Amino acid sequence: MDRPAGTLINNYGDDLSAIATKPQWFILICGLILLFVSPTFLNIEQINLINLIGITLISVQGLSLLVGYAGQLSLAQSSFMAVGAYMSAICMNQLHLSFWFAVPIAAVVTGLIGLIFGLPSLRLKGFYLAISTLAAQYIINWVIMHTEKWGAGNDTITVPAPEIFGLKLTSPEQMFYLIVPLAIIATVVVMNIMRTRTGRALIAIRDNEIAAEVMGLNTFKYKLLAFFICSVFAGVAGALYGSLTRGLRPEFFNESLSINYLGMLIIGGVGSNAGTVFGVVFFMLLDWLVTWIMPLVMSIFPAFGPGAAASLSQVIWALVIIGFLLKAPRGLIHVWNRLKAWFRLWPLSY
Amino acid sequence: MTEALGYIINGFLIGGVYALVGLAIVVIYKSSGVFNFATGDFVMWGGFVTFSLLSIFQLPPWIAYPLALVLMGVIGIIINRFIISPMTGGMTGGGSLFAIVLMTIALAYLLRALQLAIWGPVTQVFPPLLPKGVIHLGEIDIAEEYLLYFIIAMIAIGIFSYFFQKTKVGLGMRATSEDTQLARATGIKVKLMFAATWVSALVLSWVAGVLLGSMNNLNPYLYTIGAKGFPVVLLGGMESIVGCIVGGVTIGVAENLGAGYLNQFTGGGIQEVIPFVVMVIILIFKPSGIFGQKKIERV
Numbered sequence: 001m002d003r004p005a006g007t008l009i010n011n012y013g014d015d016l017s018a019i020a021t022k023p024q025w026f027i028l029i030c031g032l033i034l035l036f037v038s039p040t041f042l043n044i045e046q047i048n049l050i051n052l053i054g055i056t057l058i059s060v061q062g063l064s065l066l067v068g069y070a071g072q073l074s075l076a077q078s079s080f081m082a083v084g085a086y087m088s089a090i091c092m093n094q095l096h097l098s099f100w101f102a103v104p105i106a107a108v109v110t111g112l113i114g115l116i117f118g119l120p121s122l123r124l125k126g127f128y129l130a131i132s133t134l135a136a137q138y139i140i141n142w143v144i145m146h147t148e149k150w151g152a153g154n155d156t157i158t159v160p161a162p163e164i165f166g167l168k169l170t171s172p173e174q175m176f177y178l179i180v181p182l183a184i185i186a187t188v189v190v191m192n193i194m195r196t197r198t199g200r201a202l203i204a205i206r207d208n209e210i211a212a213e214v215m216g217l218n219t220f221k222y223k224l225l226a227f228f229i230c231s232v233f234a235g236v237a238g239a240l241y242g243s244l245t246r247g248l249r250p251e252f253f254n255e256s257l258s259i260n261y262l263g264m265l266i267i268g269g270v271g272s273n274a275g276t277v278f279g280v281v282f283f284m285l286l287d288w289l290v291t292w293i294m295p296l297v298m299s300i301f302p303a304f305g306p307g308a309a310a311s312l313s314q315v316i317w318a319l320v321i322i323g324f325l326l327k328a329p330r331g332l333i334h335v336w337n338r339l340k341a342w343f344r345l346w347p348l349s350y
Numbered sequence: 351m352t353e354a355l356g357y358i359i360n361g362f363l364i365g366g367v368y369a370l371v372g373l374a375i376v377v378i379y380k381s382s383g384v385f386n387f388a389t390g391d392f393v394m395w396g397g398f399v400t401f402s403l404l405s406i407f408q409l410p411p412w413i414a415y416p417l418a419l420v421l422m423g424v425i426g427i428i429i430n431r432f433i434i435s436p437m438t439g440g441m442t443g444g445g446s447l448f449a450i451v452l453m454t455i456a457l458a459y460l461l462r463a464l465q466l467a468i469w470g471p472v473t474q475v476f477p478p479l480l481p482k483g484v485i486h487l488g489e490i491d492i493a494e495e496y497l498l499y500f501i502i503a504m505i506a507i508g509i510f511s512y513f514f515q516k517t518k519v520g521l522g523m524r525a526t527s528e529d530t531q532l533a534r535a536t537g538i539k540v541k542l543m544f545a546a547t548w549v550s551a552l553v554l555s556w557v558a559g560v561l562l563g564s565m566n567n568l569n570p571y572l573y574t575i576g577a578k579g580f581p582v583v584l585l586g587g588m589e590s591i592v593g594c595i596v597g598g599v600t601i602g603v604a605e606n607l608g609a610g611y612l613n614q615f616t617g618g619g620i621q622e623v624i625p626f627v628v629m630v631i632i633l634i635f636k637p638s639g640i641f642g643q644k645k646i647e648r649v
Contacts, residue, residue: 073448120633126447127385131580132633135626138577142623259455266452314463321456325449326436 016195035180039173047172051244053284054176054183055237060261060280061190061273062233067262068271069194070226071206072121076133077234077261079140082253084110084235085242086144086152089159094150099162099243107235113140114231121223125209137255144250156249159242175244182240186233191273193229202226206271263321269331278332290316356490357606363496365602366503367565370558371575372582372594373507374551377514379588381527381547382438384450388458390576392552395461396422396559397476397568398469404477415560419553426552430545433457462573471570476563499561504595506557510550511591519546581629587642596640601625 009015019025039047063077084106091102117136121129144152161168162178169175193199201222204212213219242248260283268279290313297312328335371389378386399421403414437453478495485492514520525533526543534540562572582601586593609621638644 067448073451120630123637124633127379127451128584128633128637130385130451131584132630134577134580135630135633138626139623139630142619146619256459259452259459262448262452263456266449270448311463311466314459315467318456318460318463321452322433322460325453325456326433329446329449 018191018195032184036177039176044172047176049284049288051172051175051179053281054179055240055244056261056264056284057183057277057280058186058240059234059237060264060276061186062230062237063261064265064271064273064276065190065193065202065233066226066230068265068276069199069206070202070223071209072118072223072226073126073130074133074227074230075130075255075258075262076117076136076140077230078253078255078257079137080110080114080231080234081238081241081257082144082250083113083140083231084238085159085248085253086157086238087235088239089157089242089248090150090152092160093157099160099164103236103239106239107232110235110238111228111232114227114234115224118224118227121227122220134255137258141250141253144253152250154250156247159246159248161246162243169243172244179240179244182236186236187273187277190276194273198222198225203271260317263317265331266321266329267324267331269333272331272333274336275331275333278336282332286316286320287313352489353610354607357610358603359487359490359492360496361603361606362599363492363500363602364606365599366500366595367558367561367598368575368578368582368602369595369598370503370506370554370561371579372586372598373510373591374554374558375579375583376588376591376594377510377554378547378551379583381523382434382544383527384434384438384454386551387451387454388461388576389551389555389579390573391458391461391465392422392555393559393562393575394465394568394570394572395425396552396556397563397572398465398474398559400556400560401474401476401563401568402469405474418560419556422552422556423549426548426550427545429457429552430548434548435541435544458573458576466570469570473567473569476568479560479564495565499565502561503557506554507591507595510554513550514591519543523547578625581625581632584629584639585632587639589643590639590641593639593641601628604628 007021059081066072066074087106087109088102091097091105120132145154161170201217205219205222209219264279264283267282269275374389375386378384400418403409403418485494522538522543523546525538526540530540582597585600586597605621605624608624612620
């Protein structure tokens, strides 16, 4: 860990601290204040983008814990989100629970379903585990599409707005103040889990499972725990997504969303908390930019059909992933760290 | 009873094509340790490339089919040279698992998007490969072309296994998959072998693409067949060619029986999940599949 001169590590607490120096605290607090006043000067579209980034961040932080730290590849994150979204919608629509009861119930149910699909990880690893989670994706989505009588199904279902002290959160600005704090909490929670015994156990399992087992770790317990936490995060993210859009369609939670989440991890840097944030923000901004640029491209090259325009964003996504995997496999966080190291010594780099 | 027999026979016949798709996955996994998520897209491209040559460029079939085969081979070489080799470093099992999985998925999305850009989101009518007819076997109706497609698929698998087991290139591919370093030391051109692996996978996918295209036309969702390849190879075992055939036929039969008997309870579409349910059960109880090898891991 690079630190400015004069910042000495005197005890283990200092060594583990995520934010070491006063300037870092200053930048962090200023950044947070700026983030929380930003709805006053941003337009509705940009606030919505930030909301979506927040929801995606919650989900991807869970995935980062499972894939990045515990090393268990999962291709089913979006279907766990779907479980959370539909569970909270069912709780609110059918059982008439309030939002504050529905979300924890949805999160726990999603966690339990994640546990079920984490069970194969006892015997499987690598490609096999990835495929079994892919099966989870297909099975869960199919079940959601075929349970009309429980309040899910193929059609759009409406979700009531969350209520806080009698105030209904209907506009994106109001949802902003619900989603963004939760996204920050999710990030901090994952960061702190990784600094505990559990986190170190997960990293040991990722690096060498047999060695971890020989050292006396109950690898199965920790792997299931990782699946549970990952699914709980997905459940919360899904419930928030439902409350934000107020209408759920099963097609949204398809397998390409799961793949996108993995792509965000790769772009940001696998196994890094800050990298996850970088990856999510980079990806969502890129996505937004492409949808914004699309009409422009269409007007310049009218020869391109609508099919070509629709495929443009996919082509860009695929090329970005391939490019990152080949040229910067350790992600944006590594690029950022190298940039920092370069600036620290600049202009006399020797 | 005859109803059940009908489902079983038709499932058996469609299973031949599934076996081809499974084999395209197995050949790559065996030789280069890459689990290919883009197989379905290779199949789709095989169908659409052949369709273009036949219907858009109006080439006669005896030019169009060989030309399509060559084109697919070229695509295979390009993919291996520019996307896969830099990742694996020219080693069997090279590169990190997560990176390779994501790489083949990104490749799949690229192919899918290019397909959309080139041919558009419409179903294309594939010129029929064989005449259509129905064979009556007692009370069971079998589509004549399904039987012929099954035979073609089996012939393709037979030619491939001869190539893989007996010819010099096939032996080289197998040696490379056993131990890349040792193969290199004995004078096998390992780079060429990896190229040959990807070319043969693409050729197998091409056969599957042509067969599926002439069965029920070419739609832009043909790539979903790739997802059915996974249950096939996991059921049969990742290392076995015979396993592919057994897996393909089993999945085909299970799917057809499920569609016939369970759909009345679930309101349709159960055939899409049955392969995956079967797969999860296999993965939990016999992860190495029926004909696969058990792996022993060391620290």
